[in-house]
Amino acid sequence: MGSDKYIPLFETKRARALVLYRSFAVTLSVGICLILFYRVSYMPKDGEEGRWFWIGLLGADLWFGFYWVLTQALRWNQVHRLTFKDRLSQRYEKFLPRVDVFVCTADPTIEPPTMVISTVLSAMAYDYPPEKLAIYLSDDAGSDLTFYALLEASIFAKQWIPYCKKFNVQPRSPAAYLVSKSPPHDGGGQSQTRDFLAIKKLYREMEDRIETTTTLGRIPEEARLKHEGFSQWDSYSSKRDHDTILKILIDSKDPCSTDIDGSALPTLVYLAREKRPQHFHNFKAGAMNALIRVSSKISNGQIILNLDCDMYSNDPLTVRDALCFFLDEEKSHDIAFVQFPQCFANVTKNDPYGSSLRVITDVEFHGTDGCGGPLYIGTGCFHRRDTLCGREFNQDSKIDWKKHDDHRRQQSVHELEAEVKTLASCTFEQNTQWGNEMGLKYGCPVEDVITGLSIQCKGWKSAYPNPERKAFLGLAPSTLPQVLVQHKRWSEGDFQILLSKYSPAWYAHGRISLGLQLGYCCYCLWAPNCLATLYYSIIPSLCLLKGISLFPQVYTSISVQLQLVLV
Numbered sequence: 001m002g003s004d005k006y007i008p009l010f011e012t013k014r015a016r017a018l019v020l021y022r023s024f025a026v027t028l029s030v031g032i033c034l035i036l037f038y039r040v041s042y043m044p045k046d047g048e049e050g051r052w053f054w055i056g057l058l059g060a061d062l063w064f065g066f067y068w069v070l071t072q073a074l075r076w077n078q079v080h081r082l083t084f085k086d087r088l089s090q091r092y093e094k095f096l097p098r099v100d101v102f103v104c105t106a107d108p109t110i111e112p113p114t115m116v117i118s119t120v121l122s123a124m125a126y127d128y129p130p131e132k133l134a135i136y137l138s139d140d141a142g143s144d145l146t147f148y149a150l151l152e153a154s155i156f157a158k159q160w161i162p163y164c165k166k167f168n169v170q171p172r173s174p175a176a177y178l179v180s181k182s183p184p185h186d187g188g189g190q191s192q193t194r195d196f197l198a199i200k201k202l203y204r205e206m207e208d209r210i211e212t213t214t215t216l217g218r219i220p221e222e223a224r225l226k227h228e229g230f231s232q233w234d235s236y237s238s239k240r241d242h243d244t245i246l247k248i249l250i251d252s253k254d255p256c257s258t259d260i261d262g263s264a265l266p267t268l269v270y271l272a273r274e275k276r277p278q279h280f281h282n283f284k285a286g287a288m289n290a291l292i293r294v295s296s297k298i299s300n301g302q303i304i305l306n307l308d309c310d311m312y313s314n315d316p317l318t319v320r321d322a323l324c325f326f327l328d329e330e331k332s333h334d335i336a337f338v339q340f341p342q343c344f345a346n347v348t349k350n351d352p353y354g355s356s357l358r359v360i361t362d363v364e365f366h367g368t369d370g371c372g373g374p375l376y377i378g379t380g381c382f383h384r385r386d387t388l389c390g391r392e393f394n395q396d397s398k399i400d401w402k403k404h405d406d407h408r409r410q411q412s413v414h415e416l417e418a419e420v421k422t423l424a425s426c427t428f429e430q431n432t433q434w435g436n437e438m439g440l441k442y443g444c445p446v447e448d449v450i451t452g453l454s455i456q457c458k459g460w461k462s463a464y465p466n467p468e469r470k471a472f473l474g475l476a477p478s479t480l481p482q483v484l485v486q487h488k489r490w491s492e493g494d495f496q497i498l499l500s501k502y503s504p505a506w507y508a509h510g511r512i513s514l515g516l517q518l519g520y521c522c523y524c525l526w527a528p529n530c531l532a533t534l535y536y537s538i539i540p541s542l543c544l545l546k547g548i549s550l551f552p553q554v555y556t557s558i559s560v561q562l563q564l565v566l567v
């Protein structure tokens with residue numbers, strides 16, 4: 001095993017052609033200075049026409065110049081990460097940590113239960129020891145339709161997981177994989193085709209049952225009687241007013257919960273935290289914090305993966321990729337979270353609304369990674385449980401992953417369910433640090449970004465792997481109103497962070513690197529950036545109509561200089 005010689009589990013490489021980019025950036029900065037010089041020196045004198053338009057434009061130019069400097073923080077020092085999963089298996093296969101996957105859903109009409117369970121099934125089918133894997137579905141709608149779908153999924157998983165493992169299927173979301181007419185990677189010959197058709201039939205039948213109940217809006221009596229879990233809806237009044245509903249659908253410790261090949265299945269839990277009209281529920285952050293507490297009693301995974309319900313796992317090896325960053329003997333001690341890019345399965349070729357976020361995922365996050373680590377963006381992110389719960393970084397925070405860490409339970413599943421329910425009650429967080437110093441932060445529309453920032457301010461770093469095979473694929477907003485709502489939420493939320501206690505402009509100063517501070521500011525200033533943009537898009541056209549000249553003529557010497565630099 002060569003334990004005396006350290007062999008890294010991951011590598012960090014500078015992006016290629018950085019020198020080229022930096023020289024480009026330097027010429028561009030000269031161009032920006034020339035523009036400012038032009039604006040100041042050619043400004044109309046007092047009393048001349050258009051003076052105030054020029055002053056406004058100078059303001060906009062100054063703003064854009066400043067903002068451009070900020071964006072350089074996201075481009076100057078881009079790095080790429082490379083993992084060595086084979087080394088991880090050689091050294092740590094027996095000591096792999098427990099991983100808890102949190103999937104959040106909030107509305108069975110906007111987020112159809114069939115989509116939600118495909119995400120859940122893709123996570124259950126990770127190439128990872130099932131006894132160390134637990135999937136939690138948080139349902140903020142408290143809908144028995146979603147529970148019914150999850151129940152169906154827990155049965156289908158018994159066939160789906162062995163099928164995936166037998167043919168090394170990718171992706172492992174049944175909805176994404178089973179769209180084709182024949183096995184997409186046909187290497188298994190006739191037996192694979194037979195199995196493929198059989199599993200596809202099973203899936204379609206299950207999908208039909210779920211869709212029928214969703215359309216009807218109620219569970220068939222027969223199904224309701226079959227599973228005691230439904231009795232929890234007896235006291236349910238509305239999605240804003242109900243008790244905690246919790247059901248451990250599969251317990252990986254139970255010797256009877258096995259798939260058709262007799263192998264263990266990962267733990268699967270349904271949770272709808274208690275909701276009351278008089279208690280504010282804090283949206284996704286509230287759901288995540290309830291999940292952190294509930295899971296700590298059931299499986300207590302040291303690593304937590306957070307997924308939106310529309311974001312399925314596209315690569316069965318992603319958990320191992322992430323673990324390379326947490327388990328490296330020399331470089332992992334300060335890594336708190338590993339954020340994968342947010343990629344989408346539904347972007348069209350021309351992507352008219354820029355929903356693919358390509359500049360962010362393929363350029364800017366690599367830049368933040370060079371300055372201390374990417375932002376936490378709410379999905380596709382692996383966290384160390386202790387850091388998510390508020391732990392500060394210090395020299396003792398290194399985890400010895402090879403230390404035996406058996407999570408034993410004495411109680412029966414029923415006793416455990418009853419005990420754990422109290423952790424998801426509305427009143428549990430009163431007079432505690434939850435939502436403040438512990439777990440995800442409350443009160444911000446982008447709770448994840450502010451949570452990630454506060455973790456980094458405690459001395460932790462993060463990592464941004466962007467493997468060629470996308471780790472997760474989600475659904476991007478596809479209509480203009482959806483895109484606008486999402487961007488409004490992000491720019492508003494990020495601006496709030498700038499003004500909050502955790503502002504990257506002052507609080508973070510000295511706590512995170514200057515590059516990362518500027519990078520955060522760049523996102524936090526998205527909203528005010530619109531003022532200069534609006535000015536630039538409206539005023540020059542007005543001036544054109546009034547015959548006021550704001551830009552140099554094409555063949556003047558200043559214009560030639562500007563063009564030379566910008567080309």
Ligand SMILES: O=c1ccn([C@@H]2O[C@H](COP(=O)(O)OP(=O)(O)O[C@H]3O[C@H](CO)[C@@H](O)[C@H](O)[C@H]3O)[C@@H](O)[C@H]2O)c(=O)[nH]1
Nearest residue numbers: 104105106140283284287308309377378379445446448486
């Ligand atoms: O009360 C709520 C509201 C939402 N959600 C879930 O939170 C996730 C994200 O919500 P969504 O409405 O889809 O927001 P988006 O604007 O699409 O989310 C993006 O932006 C958010 C704010 O930064 C991040 O939390 C998300 O991960 C990221 O995908 C979804 O799975 C929801 O089901 C809840 O669990 N409870």
Ligand SMILES: [Mn+2]
Nearest residue numbers: 308310474475
């Ligand atoms: Mn979403």
